[in-house]
Amino acid sequence: MTARSILITGCSSGIGLHAARHLHGQGWRVFATCRKPEDVARLREEGLESLHLDYTDSASLNAAFDDVLTATGGTLDALFNNGAIALPGASEDIPREGLSLIFETNLFGPHELTRRAIAVMRKQGHGRIINCSSVLGFVAAPWRSSYIASKFALEGLTDTLRIEMRDTPIHVVMLEPGPIQSDFRKNSARYFEQFVDWQASARAEQYRTSLLTRLYDAKGRDRFELTPEATTAALVEALNAPRPRARYRITTPTKAMEVARRLLPTRVLDWILAKA
Secondary structure, X not given: OOOOEEEEOOOOOHHHHHHHHXXXXXXXXXXXXXXXXXHHHHHHHXXXXXXXXXXXXXXXXXXXXXXXXXXXXXXXXXXXXOXXXXXXXXXXXXXXXXXXXXXXXXXXXXXXXXHHHHHHHHHHOOEEEEEEOOHHHOOOOOOEHHHHHHHHHHHHHHHHHHHHHHHOOXXXXXXXXXXXXXXXXXXXXXHHHHHOOHHHOXXXXXXXXXXXXXXXXXXXXXXXXXXXXXXXXXXXXXXHOOOXXXXXXXXHHHHHHHHHHHHOOHHHHHHHHOOO
């Protein structure tokens, strides 16, 4: 029997890397993509089929997808849109070019890749598209506006696609992790340094006492933070269930915030989220 195939983005570390290794070990044919060539080389050295794919570069995206189809003979069983970046900072300090980069990476790139996958999955008669959102895809929190905006948009796009695909054999699923152990915060610091002039901000003192400490001085794991295994477990269920759920909420904060969003008045929820 031919191994099932999956394309996973954002595999340099964290959720994507763990998912790629686990599914490879379970017999899947995994195409693990990374933005940086050195990460592609590292994954290839450990035996994974790795490709260069940058969500912000259509040529890179299409070349990677074409390579996958060449390798599989034109089929793809599943797509896991996992790759994402964050630009921390107060909303009033996020420049247009910074917000644009976040949306190119977290929304437009996944959408373009999904369109390619749908065409293949329609032709072969089956497929699963799984998008990685976040607890910040349905509740807000300070200092994270650009990431939150992109994930809210991804949730809307995914929900609509799921409804539209009801008359096809393609399942569309959303994973909603909360705090997961990864290099995500460390990686976001470089975008903060590139785009945010915090010293000129009206909130400079708040940056010093809050965000800078979190970005550069945080020690150890966050409260409630889980390892990537938690997300991989949900991914495996979404891939194997005959009728996968529309969304899989992962970590205690994600589950708690879903309940709070439904039950609490907006002002009360805002007070809680302001402390996040």
